[in-house]
Amino acid sequence: MNSVLIVNIFRFLLLLAVQIVIFNNMNFLGYISPFPYILFIILYPVNSNKYGLLLASFFLGLTIDVFINSGGIHTAACIILAYYRPYLFKFSFGLSYEYQTIKLNDVLTPERFSFILFSVLLHHFILFAFEAFKFSFILDVLIRTLLSTVFTIILCIIIIYLIKPNRR
């Protein structure tokens, strides 16, 4: 139990640092930047403390917001993703997901991929919608959401494969 906590704290700090130092400076075509830091929320243990996840994602989003001067948009997107995560689990893995042992950082199956896809899509749509905050930018918001989602998912999958525990 304790090791799970330590792994999560480590993951929280590492993803935050990598996001701020590297990924915030990546700009594909001028405005597409990836946000793989939400991998923390995606990889959080399924049956672990719900309040812990909400509070952790609140502080995760808030830290990112402080660093890129964006008010509260990352915070809002993160806690909405954290709150609706069980519904996304239900959608991707079927109703009885709580009784299965889901390990997300493992070989990519269609279920795992769809879960990551919908999580990233939800987070990015809320993020860009709040960032624009105007209906006149709706087309722009959708384009940014789609392109950034592709970018983030590719990076997420690469990171998952990199940190996957080796089994011989």
Added chain:
Amino acid sequence: MQQIFNFIYKNSNRLLFLLLLGISLFLTIQSHSYHRSKVISSANFLSGGVYQRINNVSEYLSLRTQNDMLAQENAKLRSFLLDIKDTTALAKLDSVKGMRETDIIVSKVIHNSFNVHENFLTLNSGANHGVKSDMGVINSIGIVGIIDNVSPNYATVISILNIKSQINAKIKKSNHFGSLVWDGKSTGFVQLIDVPRLAAIRKGDTIVTGGQSVIFPENINIGTIDRIYVDNQTHYYTLSVKLFNDMTNLGHVYIIKSKDREEIINLEKGHKNE
């Protein structure tokens, strides 16, 4: 009473979610108003310090372009120096034109954003160096933005690539004024709106800052006209301006401290009160 506790206990997850969502929405809405929250900004001690560290490393990667820019600026200043033949003539010219008294603070960009609609820069000088809110920021090529929040050692800048930014600008040749805004699309282009139809403009004309603003001195380069449209609603010209500055690659900047600013603002305030 029992039922209230039961309700809170049963829905505690949802209530916590709503509380946190409320806080984040409050911060989001606050950030969309012009004078923003002082807490959630990269001018604070922690994030400013981290950006300073990162910049200490990444600075080396752009040394060549920075050196080129400084060398070019030196060459330009030297050419001005050679043009001046008599120093007394210069003083006379100054008093006739009524040149503003301005001070310049040299600073460095330690964080730069340009991929969202509301972009901010972070500089490594703050209140301790004499920086205050609403000062203009330029570099050797053109304008950069306006100071927003200031902490003792850091300051954030509203970049000209921010849909909230609005700067008085004019066409260098004809002195027609307009407002410089950004439509949130390309980092290389800004828009000059509300230019009268009378103005004789051509593609390639230079746009400079206007004299109406107390933030920037007059005649600081902004860019050249790239395309000309007529706005359907207002029937004024909208000009697409290609920036001289590459806003994605900024190093050293100058903060302009206008000595007359307080006086002008006080004067105009007194006028309004009457």
